[in-house]
Amino acid sequence: MNAHPYIPNSVPEVKREMLAAIGARSVEDFYADVPGRIRLDRPLDLPPPLRSEAELVRHVGALLNKNTSAQEALSFLGAGCYHHHVPAVVDEVVNRSEFLTAYAGEPYEDHGRFQALWEYQSLMGELLEMDVVSVPVYDGYQAAATALRMAGRITGRRRLLLVTAVAPGRLSKIEDYVRPDHDVVLVPVDPATGLADPAAVRAELAGGDVAAVFADAPSASGILDPALPALAEPAHEAGALYVVGCNPISLGAVTPPSRYGADIVCGDIQPLGLPMSFGGMNGGFIATRDEELYVGEFPSRLFGLAPTSVEGEYGFGDVAYERTSFAVREEGKEWVGTAAALNGIAAGVYLALMGPQGMREVAETILANTRYALDRLAEVPGVLAPYAGAPHFADFTLRFTGSRTAAEIGEALLEHGIFGGRVLSGTDALYCVTEIHTKDDIDRLAETLQEIAK
Amino acid sequence: MKTGPTPSPLTPADAEIGPKPPLRRFHQARWDEPLLFELGTPGERGVLPPLSQVPADVVLPDGLRRAAPPALPELSQPQVLRHYLRLSQENLGADFNVDVGQGTCTMKYSPKVNDRFVRDPKVAGLHPLQDERTVQGVLEIMYRLEGLLKEISGMDRFSLQPGAGSAAIYTNVAMIRAYFAARGEAETRDEVITTIFSHPSNAACAKTAGFKVITLYPDADGYPDIEALRRAVGPRTAALLITNPEDTGLFNPRIEEFVRIVHEAGGLCAYDQANANGILGITRARDTGFDLCHFNLHKTFSTPHACGGPAAGACGVSAELAPYLPTPTVEFDGTRYRLDDDRPESIGKIRPFYGVVPNLVRAYAWIMSLGGAGLREAAEVAVLNNNYLMAKVLQIRGASVPYAPGRPRVEQVRYSWEKLAEETGVHSEDIGVRAADFGTHYWTSHHPYIVPEPMTLEPTESYSRAELDEYAAILAEVAREAYEDPETVRTAPHRSTVHRAREDVLDDPATWAVTWRAYRRKVLGG
Numbered sequence: 017m018n019a020h021p022y023i024p025n026s027v028p029e030v031k032r033e034m035l036a037a038i039g040a041r042s043v044e045d046f047y048a049d050v051p052g053r054i055r056l057d058r059p060l061d062l063p064p065p066l067r068s069e070a071e072l073v074r075h076v077g078a079l080l081n082k083n084t085s086a087q088e089a090l091s092f093l094g095a096g097c098y099h100h101h102v103p104a105v106v107d108e109v110v111n112r113s114e115f116l117t118a119y120a121g122e123p124y125e126d127h128g129r130f131q132a133l134w135e136y137q138s139l140m141g142e143l144l145e146m147d148v149v150s151v152p153v154y155d156g157y158q159a160a161a162t163a164l165r166m167a168g169r170i171t172g173r174r175r176l177l178l179v180t181a182v183a184p185g186r187l188s189k190i191e192d193y194v195r196p197d198h199d200v201v202l203v204p205v206d207p208a209t210g211l212a213d214p215a216a217v218r219a220e221l222a223g224g225d226v227a228a229v230f231a232d233a234p235s236a237s238g239i240l241d242p243a244l245p246a247l248a249e250p251a252h253e254a255g256a257l258y259v260v261g262c263n264p265i266s267l268g269a270v271t272p273p274s275r276y277g278a279d280i281v282c283g284d285i286q287p288l289g290l291p292m293s294f295g296g297m298n299g300g301f302i303a304t305r306d307e308e309l310y311v312g313e314f315p316s317r318l319f320g321l322a323p324t325s326v327e328g329e330y331g332f333g334d335v336a337y338e339r340t341s342f343a344v345r346e347e348g349k350e351w352v353g354t355a356a357a358l359n360g361i362a363a364g365v366y367l368a369l370m371g372p373q374g375m376r377e378v379a380e381t382i383l384a385n386t387r388y389a390l391d392r393l394a395e396v397p398g399v400l401a402p403y404a405g406a407p408h409f410a411d412f413t414l415r416f417t418g419s420r421t422a423a424e425i426g427e428a429l430l431e432h433g434i435f436g437g438r439v440l441s442g443t444d445a446l447y448c449v450t451e452i453h454t455k456d457d458i459d460r461l462a463e464t465l466q467e468i469a470k
Numbered sequence: 471m472k473t474g475p476t477p478s479p480l481t482p483a484d485a486e487i488g489p490k491p492p493l494r495r496f497h498q499a500r501w502d503e504p505l506l507f508e509l510g511t512p513g514e515r516g517v518l519p520p521l522s523q524v525p526a527d528v529v530l531p532d533g534l535r536r537a538a539p540p541a542l543p544e545l546s547q548p549q550v551l552r553h554y555l556r557l558s559q560e561n562l563g564a565d566f567n568v569d570v571g572q573g574t575c576t577m578k579y580s581p582k583v584n585d586r587f588v589r590d591p592k593v594a595g596l597h598p599l600q601d602e603r604t605v606q607g608v609l610e611i612m613y614r615l616e617g618l619l620k621e622i623s624g625m626d627r628f629s630l631q632p633g634a635g636s637a638a639i640y641t642n643v644a645m646i647r648a649y650f651a652a653r654g655e656a657e658t659r660d661e662v663i664t665t666i667f668s669h670p671s672n673a674a675c676a677k678t679a680g681f682k683v684i685t686l687y688p689d690a691d692g693y694p695d696i697e698a699l700r701r702a703v704g705p706r707t708a709a710l711l712i713t714n715p716e717d718t719g720l721f722n723p724r725i726e727e728f729v730r731i732v733h734e735a736g737g738l739c740a741y742d743q744a745n746a747n748g749i750l751g752i753t754r755a756r757d758t759g760f761d762l763c764h765f766n767l768h769k770t771f772s773t774p775h776a777c778g779g780p781a782a783g784a785c786g787v788s789a790e791l792a793p794y795l796p797t798p799t800v801e802f803d804g805t806r807y808r809l810d811d812d813r814p815e816s817i818g819k820i821r822p823f824y825g826v827v828p829n830l831v832r833a834y835a836w837i838m839s840l841g842g843a844g845l846r847e848a849a850e851v852a853v854l855n856n857n858y859l860m861a862k863v864l865q866i867r868g869a870s871v872p873y874a875p876g877r878p879r880v881e882q883v884r885y886s887w888e889k890l891a892e893e894t895g896v897h898s899e900d901i902g903v904r905a906a907d908f909g910t911h912y913w914t915s916h917h918p919y920i921v922p923e924p925m926t927l928e929p930t931e932s933y934s935r936a937e938l939d940e941y942a943a944i945l946a947e948v949a950r951e952a953y954e955d956p957e958t959v960r961t962a963p964h965r966s967t968v969h970r971a972r973e974d975v976l977d978d979p980a981t982w983a984v985t986w987r988a989y990r991r992k993v994l995g996g
Contacts, residue, residue: 020844022579022772024934025851034854034935038861043850046857046878047752049721054758060751061621065841069583072839076587076831082607085595089604093597096822103517105547109554111589117563117580119572119775120913124906125498127967128561129777132554134984135506141985143540148984152779154633155821188797188818192644196680245533271536284822293588294608295598295823296830297780298633306988308979321983322975324968330505331971335982341674343917346683351674353636354768357778361554368506368550369516372539378519380526388524407530430601438599455523 021069086292090457091435094238094411094448096156096183097295098287100265100378101452106289106365110358120354123332130332133357134319136364140301143264143367143375144281145272147306150316152299152360156284157186159300160230160261161193162350163282166302166313167228167257168198169349175226177256179203179212179247180235198227210235210403210413212243214250221254228280232261233273237446238386238411239403240270248277264288264301264363266409268375269383280304289366290359299359312339315350381451382410389449389458396462398469402444411448413440418470428468434461493947494940496909497965499559506553507986510545517547560967562911564775568933568941570859571905571912573882573926574669574717576747576769584835585774588828598823602808608827609807613800615784615834622837622845623743623763624756625786629795630825635744635766636671637820638783639711642740642762643679644817645787645794646709649738652794652815659708659737665694666920667716667884668742681708688920692873693722699731707737715745717916717926718872719856719879729759738762738791746770747930748853748881751846761788771833782829796820848931852881855929855938859883862942863927866949868893872921882928884921891923896952896959898923903970904951904962908944 019026025034035042047055066072086099093099110116114128123130137149153159164176176198178187191200203216217229229251234240244260251258259280260273265287273281281303290297304310311318320335334340341348370378386408394401398418414437416422422445426436437447449458545553569577587593596605616628632638643662650659662676665686673683684702689695694712710732715721722728729739741755741763747770755763767773768781775781787795793815801810809824840848860883863869868890871883887898902912902925915924929938951958963969975981983989990996 020840020847022581022839023844023848023851023931024937025855025931026847030935031851031854034858038857040857043854046853046880047721048878049723049880050749050753051723051726054726054753056752056754056757060842060845062618062842062845063838065844066838069839072583072835073586075838076611076835079607079611080587080590080592082610083592083596084600084604085591086597086600087591087595091597091600093599095599097598099597101519105517105551105554107589108551109558111585112555112558112563113565114558114561114563115777116585116774117565118561118777119564119569119575119577120778121562121572121911122902122906122913123968123971124903124963124966125562125567125909125911126777127498128557128559131503131505131560132557133777135986137984138505138507138986138989139542141987142542145540145987146985147988147991154637154779157819157822158633158637185819185822189820192818192820193678195647196678240530240534242531242534267536267540269536270530271534272540275537276533291594292597293594294596294605294827296825296827298822299780306984306991311979311982311984318982318984320976321989322971322973322981324971326969329968331968333971333973333976335976335984337977341670345670345685345917346673346677348670348674350678351636351640351671353669353671354634354766354775354781355779356633358776359780361777364506365550365554367542368545368553369547370519370542371510371514371516371544372542373515373544374517374519375542376536376539377521380528381520381522383528383530384522384524384526387528388522407528407534426601430604435597435600435604451520454520458524 086435089433089435090460092437092447092449092461093435095438095446097292098410098450099292099452100287100450102289102291103366103369105369106362109365110362115358115361130319132361132364134321134332136360137319139364139367140303143267144303145274146281146303148311148318149301149303150314150318152285152301152356153316154355155298155300157189159282159302160186161190162315163259163280163302164190164194164228164230165350166280167259169313170309171227171255171257173225173227175199175201177201177203177217177220177226177229179217179229180231180241181205181210181237182232183236209406210237210239211406212241214243214246217247218250221250221256226254226256228257228259230259234263234409234411237403237413238408240407240409245276263409266379268379270379285359285363288363290362297359299356299363311336313349315340315348315352317352378451385449385453386410386412392458392462393465396465396469399465410450411446414445414447415443416469420469425469429464432464434464493908493943498967500967501556501560503553503556507543509549509553510543512544514544514546516545516550567910568937569911570927570929570933570941571910573928574916576928576930578772578930579932580772580774581836584832587831587835593828593831606807609800611831611834613802613807615830616800618837619765619784619786622750623786624754625763626789627787627792627795629785629799630830631796631820632783632785633821633826634779634781635764635783636675638764638785639671639742640675641785641796641820642764643675645762645791646738647679648794648817649791650708659706661706662709662711663702663707664711665716667718668711668713669744670916672711672742676711688873692718692720696724696727699728703731703735703737707732707735709738709740711740711742713742713745715748715880717884719881719883720874720877721880725758744769745881748849750849751842752849761791762786767829767833772836773829773832780826780829782826851931855931855933856881856883859927859929859938859942863945866946867953868949882926884915885925886921887923887925890949890952894952894956896956898925900959900962901948904948904959905944906963907965910941910944
């Protein structure tokens with residue numbers, strides 16, 4: 017074949033020279049250990065290659081043009097993936113080749129990566145008010161599942177109490193992941209209010225053998241449960257850890273869980289400067305106090321600051337590397353591999369840009385928009401906000417009491433160029449607003465629902 | 471301290487491997503960039519978010535209103551940009567160097583055009599819960615990518631959901647567990663067999679999922695020990711997790727027999743295809759009898775490694791295991807693409823939503839730009855480059871390739887500097903640090919060091935002959951220094967951003983500092 021632009025040595029003359037330099041007859045010599053029986057005796061049956069970059073752009077572009085992005089519509093989708101503004105500087109930094117194409121370099125050629133990730137840990141540490149934060153794991157699901165297994169290893173106990181509404185996908189991941197060592201107990205929330213039931217939590221704790229009480233703040237229903245600060249004490253009295261998942265962008269206005277007794281805090285950094293990308297851009301954070309017992313149970317990498325051989329110079333490296341599977345294979349804690357480092361750098365740049373005031377303002381705006389949307393939409397005939405009494409952040413439940421189902425309402429909204437919320441049941445759907453929504457956007461949703469939700 | 475180029479008269483042996491032009495002069499950027507927390511001034515702002523246009527001051531319950539804003543630094547926008555761009559310059563991406571020293575990780579060129587696709591709002595601006603009619607393009611790409619991977623591997627179905635290679639290994643182990651649970655053998659089949667030259671995650675994921683791990687060591691020739699396998703298998707065997715070629719670069723010629731032995735014992739076989747780059751179009755997982763496999767899309771199919779992710783994994787399975795794939799799968803009815811969540815035997819969710827979609831788009835574009843013949847060309851050139859580089863490295867004093875002398879290697883080679891270390895006291899790790907002074911990256915290998923003083927090089931198809939010559943010349947120069955001037959190597963780096971950090975500080979609970987908060991408390995005292 018012709019030389020391929022991605023493959024320098026595909027030039028036939030170069031190949032001949034290289035083979036001659038090695039003393040090989042053909043590339044076949046190098047496959048001598050691949051038995052004939054398992055050799056593919058035909059070419060791979062794939063579509064013909066798109067020869068030129070122009071043709072590739074045309075082909076992929078034609079496929080992508082079949083999509084309508086959430087930016088082209090008015091979207092009220094959240095439910096675990098959030099549409100926030102991504103500052104241009106975040107894009108500029110993470111698209112630099114030096115960061116985008118680097119991998120597992122050592123501190124001596126990749127000092128910048130180590131510093132940027134240590135700074136990410138540190139910025140998250142300030143947001144969470146915790147002294148230990150991991151390099152990003154894959155996503156918030158993994159972070160929650162691992163946080164619970166860490167609690168299990170620390171306490172040596174079996175049962176995990178999930179006490180707020182937890183999104184189905186997140187629950188599915190947790191159940192699969194803890195299966196060998198733990199039983200998941202769902203403590204039902206009050207169906208009338210959507211709130212955790214502290215009496216039921218205490219009753220389960222009394223049953224003993226509880227490794228962790230787990231709450232999400234906000235919950236899968238978008239509720240910031242007033243019971244959260246009161247759950248740490250009974251958990252600790254029962255010898256369990258308090259593990260809280262949180263949405264980091266809320267913490268400009270909302271108390272970090274460490275302040276009300278959480279021992280391990282986890283979540284997803286997607287809201288901090290990462291595009292939605294069809295749900296594909298995530299990073300999980302896990303944070304604890306700076307105690308050897310806790311640090312020793314992290315499976316993921318923890319970058320630390322250390323002096324170098326030159327006075328006053330900051331160096332970086334792995335903290336307590338021997339706990340990882342990289343060091344000791346199956347004797348390590350869970351496993352570690354490539355995860356989501358660059359997304360951590362993105363989140364770091366986001367936090368650095370926002371600063372304390374920016375984080376406060378964005379969280380306040382989302383709180384206010386959510387409250388306005390709840391109140392405004394509940395005024396629409398045929399629309400109820402069943403848990404409207406509780407404080408919400410971003411996500412909230414709407415219940416449609418007219419003749420149309422929640423799914424049919426979504427269909428009708430789509431005809432008006434609006435992406436309605438995630439359908440939860442025949443009557444309920446989870447809607448979401450963020451700082452990108454204006455009052456007019458919310459009013460437009462209300463006016464459209466006025467027409468179609470009767 | 472040496473800071474300039476180190477020209478030296480070439481010996482005839484050096485001339486063989488010497489680059490033209492000679493070793494380039496390099497110095498990593500050094501900005502003495504402060505920590506972010508040492509920058510800024512109270513009141514500075516980096517970006518202003520929208521303020522609410524509706525009544526604000528939402529009342530939060532007691533204990534849920536943050537008392538004081540987070541103690542983040544306060545910086546203006548140009549300060550943030552300059553800080554991070556200086557850090558970026560203190561980082562050596564694959565786009566800048568002959569990045570063949572991260573063996574086992576397949577560092578290859580990620581075409582820039584593919585990055586353009588994923589920045590487009592038609593990818594970046596999609597919400598995963600949009601109506602399927604509004605995301606037919608991205609679903610079609612996922613469906614087509616599955617089809618391409620099926621042909622490349624021979625498998626019947628794929629999930630594109632895992633977040634990276636290790637997540638894919640875990641996904642395969644979770645499916646193996648579900649398969650035996652469905653057959654009522656969950657309690658009895660509790661052992662997984664792997665090899666010491668497979669990625670640590672094979673052992674670690676199996677353990678995490680509740681299996682006992684049995685590790686096979688190499689035989690005298692470096693191939694996985696088939697007699698050890700025969701001793702290990704039995705009624706407790708759930709699966710074999712194996713890489714082939716292994717990280718030594720050796721392709722196991724008895725791989726079919728391995729699969730047969732495990733199948734006869736009632737176990738499943740999962741092929742870790744982290745090292746697939748050298749065998750694309752040559753041999754396929756399913757044709758060897760494997761029941762499951764996984765690809766690291768960021769490695770084999772060229773998505774950027776991004777400082778250690780986001781990556782993407784893909785799990786392929788036989789029809790028998792397809793019911794256990796993570797949910798949802800992407801289906802096509804001849805007219806419309808849709809997500810299928812109705813999969814009662816599925817292991818459920820492995821990560822949020824459907825996968826690291828930007829990397830799925832990149833991988834699709836990469837395969838479409840090569841086609842079947844191009845994939846095979848990539849494999850063959852990668853293997854040619856590898857054996858060419860091996861011939862060069864074997865000319866360097868102190869370097870050797872353990873096991874199976876004279877046998878070819880596939881896409882990488884695990885070398886040993888044992889002789890050099892014995893003769894000079896310079897270790898493989900020192901060579902890696904010194905290599906950074908020449909503008910390139912080199913990492914030793916995964917632990918444990920079964921091969922003493924290891925170095926694993928994986929040139930892939932992305933580097934030119936001149937670049938391979940350059941890399942070999944850097945190694946030759948460092949080896950020469952080890953013999954003639956070992957202090958220069960032992961005290962490296964000399965042309966880096968920083969000097970060697972004190973490892974003891976990082977291992978001591980009293981001094982480690984994972985965040986600025988901890989550093990402030992432990993070191994600065996407040």
